[in-house]
Amino acid sequence: MKKDRAATEEKIYKAFLDILKEKGPQGVGINAIAKEAGVSKSLIYRYFGGMKGLLLRFAQKGDFFKSLSVIDEKKDNLENLKDFIKEGTKELRKNTLTQEILRWQLIENNENTKSLFKYFNAQVGKTFTTNTKDESLNAAFQLMLGGYVYFTLLSKFNKTFIATDLTSETTWENFDEAIAKTIELFSKT
Numbered sequence: 001m002k003k004d005r006a007a008t009e010e011k012i013y014k015a016f017l018d019i020l021k022e023k024g025p026q027g028v029g030i031n032a033i034a035k036e037a038g039v040s041k042s043l044i045y046r047y048f049g050g051m052k053g054l055l056l057r058f059a060q061k062g063d064f065f066k067s068l069s070v071i072d073e074k075k076d077n078l079e080n081l082k083d084f085i086k087e088g089t090k091e092l093r094k095n096t097l098t099q100e101i102l103r104w105q106l107i108e109n110n111e112n113t114k115s116l117f118k119y120f121n122a123q124v125g126k127t128f129t130t131n132t133k134d135e136s137l138n139a140a141f142q143l144m145l146g147g148y149v150y151f152t153l154l155s156k157f158n159k160t161f162i163a164t165d166l167t168s169e170t171t172w173e174n175f176d177e178a179i180a181k182t183i184e185l186f187s188k189t
Contacts, residue, residue, distance in 0.1 A: 009047050012037045016054045017063065021097060025104035055101075055116040064098055064116060067091045068123050078187050084124070085145075085183065089176055092152050103153055137186045144182060148175055 015036035019028045030050060034041045048054050058064050067088035071080050092098060105113040155166040165171050 005047070008037075008039060008043065012039060012044055012047060013054065013057060013061075017058075020058075024100050025110075051112040052115045055112055056119055059116045059119045064101065065091065065095075065120060068120070071123065078183070082180065082183055085179055086176070089148060089172075089179065092149065093155075093172065099153055099156065102149065106153075141182060141186055144179060148179065151175070 012033060015033045016028065019032050019036060023032075028051075030041050030044055033054070034044055037044075044050065044054075048057065055064075062069055065088065067084055070083040070087050072083075075083075101113065101116070104110060105117060151161060151164075151166060154161060159165065159167050
């Protein structure tokens with residue numbers, strides 16, 4: 001029985017991913033997932049609790065943001081933060097599905113995405129303190145990362161932001177370098 005449940009859960013999750021990749025977040029729904037997986041809607045609710053549970057599984061499996069896997073509890077927070085930022089900024093720019101989910105959450109403030117972001121924020125929050133002496137430095141760093149996410153999401157529709165060329169690889173390399181230098185600066189203050 002457990003083996004069958006695990007196989008069915010995987011079939012449901014695969015159907016969810018396939019539809020998500022094909023149609024984006026707004027195009028995925030329980031009816032479509034049930035049809036694609038060949039299961040009843042009630043089974044999806046029983047196994048996952050609905051869309052919230054599927055999105056949470058998406059985060060837990062690392063499909064939302066694989067860079068979370070670089071966080072190593074044996075390393076200190078500063079090293080983890082450097083590794084996560086180095087990998088995470090690249091991944092964010094390449095992972096169009098993650099970008100679409102971020103846009104979805106911003107545009108609709110969707111109830112379904114809250115569990116996903118709560119999980120993601122808890123995982124990242126474990127390593128996000130860059131300076132324990134000055135909270136304003138942590139706020140500045142998070143503001144910088146928020147800007148990076150904004151520029152990434154914006155770059156799909158706009159090629160520039162003020163005088164910054166969002167299509168230039170040099171721009172993104174400069175952003176990455178600025179973040180790395182800021183981490184170093186904040187950790188020494």
